[in-house]
Amino acid sequence: MVAAALRQDAADVATYARVLTVTLADVLPPGSVEVEYERSLSDRLKGREGHPSRIVVRLGERTLFxxxxxxxxxxxxxxxxxxxxxxxxxxxxxxxxxxxxxxxxQADASARAAEALRRLVAGT
Incomplete structure (x- = not known):
């Protein structure tokens, strides 16, 4: 169910970045999710962070790019x-x-992570 919830809307890096940094960031260990942004000149001039171009997730001995x-x-x-x-x-x-x-x-090791996964699967 977790994989289905992650897959349902995710055709691009920006969607995964949003899910990982907004939905799950508070329950994952600090520093486990990094998002790199590409900023155009327009983004820089307007003070925007740009659009996500790469995600790095470090969990245990696995690093996912x-x-x-x-x-x-x-x-x-x-x-x-x-x-x-x-x-x-x-x-x-x-x-x-x-x-x-x-x-x-991670959820097995943390009750907060388990609650976040329930929210992700439920779509809330």
Whole structure:
């Protein structure tokens, strides 16, 4: 159900950035979600942050990358103490499933994370 909730509206990096930074940011460990933005000259002049171009989610020994553009590019890294042991470029579906597994593992460890996942699945 978590994977379905993540997949339902997410065709682009901006949607995932919103879900991860707004819906789940308060329950994930601090610093586990980073969003990189591309800013045009217009964005800079108007003081806007731009649009999300890349998301990095660090949960346990997994680091999940999602880069935008015309077609999202997803990677999953297995890291131990800052050393990348494996790096796999995957489809968006595989990335979503891996993210869902990591979020469920976080929820197992935290009652607040479990409540946020319930809200995400319920769409509230």
């Amino acid at each position: 999602l880069a935008g553009g015309g077609r999202p590019v997803a990677e999953i890294h297995h890291e131990v103490r800052g050393v990348v042991l494996s790096r796999d470029q995957v489809t968006l579906d595989v990335w979503v499933q891996a993210l869902a597994r990591e979020l469920v593992a």
